[in-house]
Every structure is written in C-alpha cells, then in structure tokens.
Amino acid sequence: MQLHEKIPNNVNLSQNRRLQRALEKWQPNYLKWWKEAGPEDFQEDQIYLRTAISVDSKGWANFDYVKMPDYKWGIFLAEPEADRRISCGDNYGQPAWQEVPGEFRNHLRRLIVTQGDTEPASVEQQRLLCKIAPSLYDCRNLFQVNVEEGRHLWAMVYLLHAHFGRDGREEAEELLERRSGDFDKPRILTTFNEPIDDWLSFFMFTMFTDRDGKYQLLALAESAFDPLSRTTRFMLTEEAHHMFVGETGVMRVVQRACELMKEDPNEDARALGGIDLDTVQRYVNFWYSSSLDLFGGEISSNAADFFGAGLKGRAWEGKKFDDHVALEQFYEVDVAENGHISKKEVPLRTAMNEVLRDQYVDDNQRGVDRWNKCIAENGIDYKITLPHKRFNRKMGIYQGRHFDTLGNPISEDEFNAKASQWLPTAEDRVYIKSLMKPVLEPGKIANWLAPPKRGINNQGFDFEYIRHA
Ligand SMILES: [Fe+2]
C-alpha cells in the first residue's frame, strides 16, 4: 500500500513527493514509539474507535473496531477560509501567510514543537491506566483520547515536515525521542512529566489540562501562519471529546459519592468504597492550579511579541474583541508585594497570557457549575469550588508566595498547616490507588464510579467497546 493510502489526509499527500519522503522515514519511528510508550496493554485487541477520514461532518467521526497500532492517523487541516486575513497584531488585516516568514521562523517552530511535545507526552503519562480501567466504556474513551493525541502529534509533525525543512525534520524525530518523566530527555513542560496513575487524576487531567490545550489551540487558530491556524482548528473538534471525558468523568465520581453518602449513616462515601467530595475537591485544587501554570507568565514580553507578530491571538479574537491591535489598551493584573495584593495596569499585549488564562477560568467554572447541579439534585449540601488563580502556583508572579484558596496572602507556616485540607495527601493517594481495580466485563463498573448517562455513538453502556483478541 502506498503511504498516502495509509494516511488519510486532505493535504494532497499523493502529489507531494518531498513530504512523502519525510513521512516515510518518520512513520515507522512513530509506530515504534507507539508500541514502546503507548498503552501498555490491549494493543492486539479490537477497540471501538472514532477515526477521522475527512474534515466534513460525515467523515470526521467514523466509528469502527480497530487495533490501535493499525489506527489510521491522518493529516487534516480545516477547510481554507477564502482570502483569510491576519486577525491580530501589527499586521492586522493583511493577507494570512501560506509560508513561514523568515523573521518568525524560530518563534513559530518553537510554538509548534512545544504544542507538539504535549501530545505524545500525555499518551506516555497515561500508558498504565488501561490496566486499572473502571469499565470497558472508560477504557475505550482512554484509548480514543490516546490515539487522537497521537494524531495531534502527526498534525504538528506535518507542519514541521512541510514548512521547516531539515531542522523541522530533526525536531520531528526529537518529538519521538523525549519521554514523559525521563531524567535525561524529559518532555518540555513540567506538568507533562508527572505520571497519571489513577483514574481520578485522569479525569482531572482531561478536564483541566486538556482544556488548557483547547485554549492554546484557540490562540494558535488565530495565527497569521494559515497552515497552523487550519491545523489547530481541526484539532479542536477532537479536543472537545477529551474534555467531555474529563468533565463527565468527574461528574460520575461526584454522582457516585452522593449515592453512597445517602446510603451511609454518617454520609461517608469512603466508608462504602467511594471517593468522598472533600477528596474530589483536593484533586480539583491540585490539577486546576497546575494547569493554570501552563499559560505562562502573567506579564510577558514573549506573549507581547507573539501577539504583535500575529503568531498567536486571544481565544475567539474576531468574535470577542473589538481592537485587534491592542497597542493602546491596558489590562489589570494583581501583583503581590510585601504581603499585599495591588492592582497594576500593564500594557495589554504583555498580559496576553493572563487574558487567555482568564478566558480559561470562566470555561472551567461552567463545568464546575454542572457538577454542583448534580450534587444539589442529589439533595446534598456541598459545593465544589475552583481555588483562586493565585493558589498553589509554581510559575509566574505568584510562585514562591503563599495564598489560601480564596487568594489571600498567607505565611508559609499557615499554608503548610492547611495544605492537607487543600491538596491531595499521601493518604488520599494511597486510598485512591486502592480503589483502582480493573473492571472489564461489558456493562459492569467499579463501585466508586457511576455509569455514564449514555454510551458512545448511541451505543449502550453495556456495548462491547473492546473485543479481546
Ligand atoms: Fe491534543
């Protein structure tokens, strides 16, 4: 079979010899990576997966049984917008670029490599979860997320191969050589080096960290470099499912906690083998604060440069904002000095990371509201909250300082005294681990989790999502 037949694409691969040659070399290494660093089990089984075979509404969600190593990782760009114009920055209104301008080559390559690196990293972080999946449905969703993150790597590698020549090809190889958590060759961003070895963390990761991904992709979708914009726009269609897995996953943990609280005389979900809401809250605090770090510094000259050059915009630049040059405006950032918070007006362009982070905060709150609605419907008096964005930050202007979950400055001693109420404790982690036993019969589910309201692609929950070889 010809390469272009193995790789569904809308980038005219069959006509592009140079790209074919580059991918012919890369693809076997990719498969080697998948087998080595992808899901540790189930590689020979038939999984009910969605594959994108084209970008139109019929082709992007094709469901069938497939062995993961045979998954057709394709290369898709959203349909071109006729006469697309640059949506932000100094060159606002000029024609978008179809090729990489020399002066922005390094910046663009760096942006693409950093985004590309997170995709295989998350597959590596999640590779052991299939051994402790709480149901066949959940295991299938995990694999769906994994193969699509693999495809997102393809998407970034396509850009490197098609637009960055030899150093692009070298970067593409290195994307397969780094490993999450590896001492010598770690993944680029810290969060992507933490193992995810329980399903509560997986649901939190897909809720909060994949949503960071959504906002990075939305910012790149505004890029003046049109192939990057089109690539990320198509990736966003897949990303929605990852956040669905996270949001509904946590919702089902919460639902089950409520059911067990009602059964137990002391309203103690743990006593009946569930995950109590306080523990859910601590995991929220940890994963949310760590995902906030991924947006970068609150006041950043890099962010200003990227926006000015039109390499990145704000999420929904066209829809949500009026002034797309952003040279005359200011943004209010809270700075912490001598134990006080004061408001500081900074030039808007330097605050673009913070603008994107604030858009992300609002998006998360909508999900949390849905969890709280579920708790209220169960007649239980409890509210999950997002901690303040200053809480537990390891990057940016709040790092090295201490704040409570409402954002008030506190001393290090006060923080340490409360840490076990706010963040997952060693004991929490041991308890959560103790619940992680595989349940892989169709229609069965672990005791700590409620089944989903409906299955995938109109199938029932008891559908055979994985057929053992
Ligand atoms: Fe992704």
Ligand SMILES: [Fe+2]
């Ligand atoms: Fe994702």
